[in-house]
Amino acid sequence: MRSNRMGWGLLTPTLLILGITGLLPFFYVIYVGFHDWNIFATTGMTFSWANNYRRLVFDNDFLLSLWNTAKFTVWAVGSELVLGFVLAQTLTRDFWGKTFFRTIHSLPLMVAPIAVGAVWRLLNIPGFGPVPYFLDKWFGFEYLIGKYAGQAFATTVLMDIWHWTPFVTLTMLAGLTTLPKEPMEQAVVDGANRWQIFRHLTLPMMMPVILTTLFIRIMDALRIVDEVYMLTGGGPGAATRYIGLHIYRIVFPKTDYGYGSAMSLLTLYLTTVLCWLLFVGLAQNSKQKDGAA
Amino acid sequence: MLRFNHRVIRLLVPLLLLSMVLAACPAPAAAPAAEAPAASAPAGDASWWATAAAPYKGVTIRGVSESTPPSNYVKDVLAAQFTEATGITVEFETTSWDQMYDKAIKDMEAATGIYDFVYIEQDIIYAYLANDYLVDITQSLKDKPELKSADFDESKFTTFINYFKNADGDVFGVPMEAFVKVYLYRKDLFGDADAQAKFKEKYGRDLVPATTHAEYQEIADFFTEWGAGKDIWGTTVQGHTGHPASFYEFFESVAPTFGVYNWGINMENWKASEANGGTMNSAKAKAALNYWVGLLADAPPEATSSTWDEVGATFAAGRAAQGLVYGENAAWIATDPDKSKVVGNVGVALPPLEEGVMAEAEAGTGYIGYYDGGAFGIPHSSKNKEATLLWLQFIGQESVQADWAAAGSRVVMASTYDDPKIVEQDSKTDGYYTLLKDQGKLFAGAPPFPFHAAIREVIAPFIYQAIAGEITPDEALDQAAAAVDAELPKLGYGE
Numbered sequence: 001m002r003s004n005r006m007g008w009g010l011l012t013p014t015l016l017i018l019g020i021t022g023l024l025p026f027f028y029v030i031y032v033g034f035h036d037w038n039i040f041a042t043t044g045m046t047f048s049w050a051n052n053y054r055r056l057v058f059d060n061d062f063l064l065s066l067w068n069t070a071k072f073t074v075w076a077v078g079s080e081l082v083l084g085f086v087l088a089q090t091l092t093r094d095f096w097g098k099t100f101f102r103t104i105h106s107l108p109l110m111v112a113p114i115a116v117g118a119v120w121r122l123l124n125i126p127g128f129g130p131v132p133y134f135l136d137k138w139f140g141f142e143y144l145i146g147k148y149a150g151q152a153f154a155t156t157v158l159m160d161i162w163h164w165t166p167f168v169t170l171t172m173l174a175g176l177t178t179l180p181k182e183p184m185e186q187a188v189v190d191g192a193n194r195w196q197i198f199r200h201l202t203l204p205m206m207m208p209v210i211l212t213t214l215f216i217r218i219m220d221a222l223r224i225v226d227e228v229y230m231l232t233g234g235g236p237g238a239a240t241r242y243i244g245l246h247i248y249r250i251v252f253p254k255t256d257y258g259y260g261s262a263m264s265l266l267t268l269y270l271t272t273v274l275c276w277l278l279f280v281g282l283a284q285n286s287k288q289k290d291g292a293a
Numbered sequence: 294m295l296r297f298n299h300r301v302i303r304l305l306v307p308l309l310l311l312s313m314v315l316a317a318c319p320a321p322a323a324a325p326a327a328e329a330p331a332a333s334a335p336a337g338d339a340s341w342w343a344t345a346a347a348p349y350k351g352v353t354i355r356g357v358s359e360s361t362p363p364s365n366y367v368k369d370v371l372a373a374q375f376t377e378a379t380g381i382t383v384e385f386e387t388t389s390w391d392q393m394y395d396k397a398i399k400d401m402e403a404a405t406g407i408y409d410f411v412y413i414e415q416d417i418i419y420a421y422l423a424n425d426y427l428v429d430i431t432q433s434l435k436d437k438p439e440l441k442s443a444d445f446d447e448s449k450f451t452t453f454i455n456y457f458k459n460a461d462g463d464v465f466g467v468p469m470e471a472f473v474k475v476y477l478y479r480k481d482l483f484g485d486a487d488a489q490a491k492f493k494e495k496y497g498r499d500l501v502p503a504t505t506h507a508e509y510q511e512i513a514d515f516f517t518e519w520g521a522g523k524d525i526w527g528t529t530v531q532g533h534t535g536h537p538a539s540f541y542e543f544f545e546s547v548a549p550t551f552g553v554y555n556w557g558i559n560m561e562n563w564k565a566s567e568a569n570g571g572t573m574n575s576a577k578a579k580a581a582l583n584y585w586v587g588l589l590a591d592a593p594p595e596a597t598s599s600t601w602d603e604v605g606a607t608f609a610a611g612r613a614a615q616g617l618v619y620g621e622n623a624a625w626i627a628t629d630p631d632k633s634k635v636v637g638n639v640g641v642a643l644p645p646l647e648e649g650v651m652a653e654a655e656a657g658t659g660y661i662g663y664y665d666g667g668a669f670g671i672p673h674s675s676k677n678k679e680a681t682l683l684w685l686q687f688i689g690q691e692s693v694q695a696d697w698a699a700a701g702s703r704v705v706m707a708s709t710y711d712d713p714k715i716v717e718q719d720s721k722t723d724g725y726y727t728l729l730k731d732q733g734k735l736f737a738g739a740p741p742f743p744f745h746a747a748i749r750e751v752i753a754p755f756i757y758q759a760i761a762g763e764i765t766p767d768e769a770l771d772q773a774a775a776a777v778d779a780e781l782p783k784l785g786y787g788e
Contacts, residue, residue: 147594
């Protein structure tokens, strides 16, 4: 009992700060989302029931940004998982320069997202950047992220892969190094090949780590703003105007706080549902594993 | 081993909470001294500044602006001079155009008092005045005559200051930059004997700066062909497909040259579509957008990723034969060999126009392009208004204008044009300052829309789509006009 009171007492400052900086703004956003409020409108802040949410359902720009975000998430996160896993597997073996490679490979994680976007913009801006220059000079390939939606989309995916694959690699590596060796050795003795070992032993045992990493990367990918803002500004057209950037544009340049708040909440809800589904999958997998054991 | 004493814990936790609360509280502002200096000092009296600022010595004032040549001059030169004269420190944050607006508006809306002075671009002043964000500088100086410098005279500014006045004529922003978006062209390319001969052979007329859009198009086509393999294209285009810069180039600099003013929004009934009395999707507007999007074929590849900064860089790198460039860049492009490859080869002219537009501009019913610029104003939330009033008067002195103008090709006072430094730079910039002085009246600032930013964000996506080729220019303007007609009533304008 005393220990409980002491624990709560020590936690109180943190909870207070979280409450003030996290919960209060959250409740305020819910409140604002039920109002029409643009700070440069003459109408001021007026209660509008669920009108903002009703608008969202029929807002093509919002739905398009959700779709683009979903596509981006699938491509970026899917590629990072595969690449990260392969790199992690490679790093479990010894080879010359392994430590150096692991260090270099992890460097992008230390770069702030806005700096990543700025650097990638400098690299890829047509006319000034080296990437379009050499693609044109060596391969005759016209690379214009300001003009071609597909190229802009692919570049944002590549940028995200460059930035976050090291995170996936390191988490997968941590998982791989903690796997028990005995089942693998037994499988080798029983005549299993490498693919069979991977398919029936490594992958199932790594599933909790994979799902957790997937969980974290999906949440991050759904929230991407800084890098894309710097690289393409959401263009060409709305090709890379992902949901985070779309909300940013509605709330800040357009100063439509009411609609932007509703949009943020709906996006939070969709993200929460998606993550809950993943969590259920994770828990299910954990139960099956325990059951099998 | 230490054992926790629960009474000590119970005492420590509240103390910890209290210390955190106290740490979060802002420091109280320093109270000004009771004594004030006597009358304002004569012009140029350095001692006056020290005396007037005495109660505020040691105060730090903070400001935010866009990172442009004029603002960087303020940060690098004028701020230090002011601090030396007054003992008031100026922390001046120069950042991107987007972030400058974000930070300033958030600070003023939430009244957080982070900034003591903010950059007010000419186009946003109406929104700021409508929301009562800014201190009345004229009234403040009347209320505090001890802070009024004799070297600060509102009447010495050009008419650009009128944009920052309310209906009563009170000033809410001290102009710090003003320039026009001007037609720049490469004198060396236009004067090239081979180019001249080939152009004359193809088009049957001399190669001279365009006065009509058809001429501009021909010149652009010609130089794109002539410059193939030489990294020279016919024109710049500020056509970023994800940044409002493209919206601005079209609506502020191109559409007016076709006779479409005020973004095509009818300011009597607040409608944009032609069916409702606006001109945003009129035949003239569609001709303008088709023309401008068509220029992309003659623009370097970076055009669809270009804001005003990239356009300036493109021209300075010698990659375009002509283009519309903001005047704040004209000086360094024409004179700074460290930054520009076209020093000495920059020509300046009025933009090409459709028939009748010049007559409308001269009559005062239209305009031929954008008169850009900005001022510094004081948010109501500033915690150091008096110190900042001194700062704004310092940068508003006549004595600092000439060097500032030479550094940033901006002029806010009539007397600056006659300064020897500007006369010299005028000759090096092919008469840019003469054009600004004599023809500036043909240009105009942004329309008086308090909803400027909100409606820009409604229209801009359609412009991006037109540039990217997702929709035609005609479709873009039809859809944009319809979107504006739907949005303005929500903001309280029209029905």
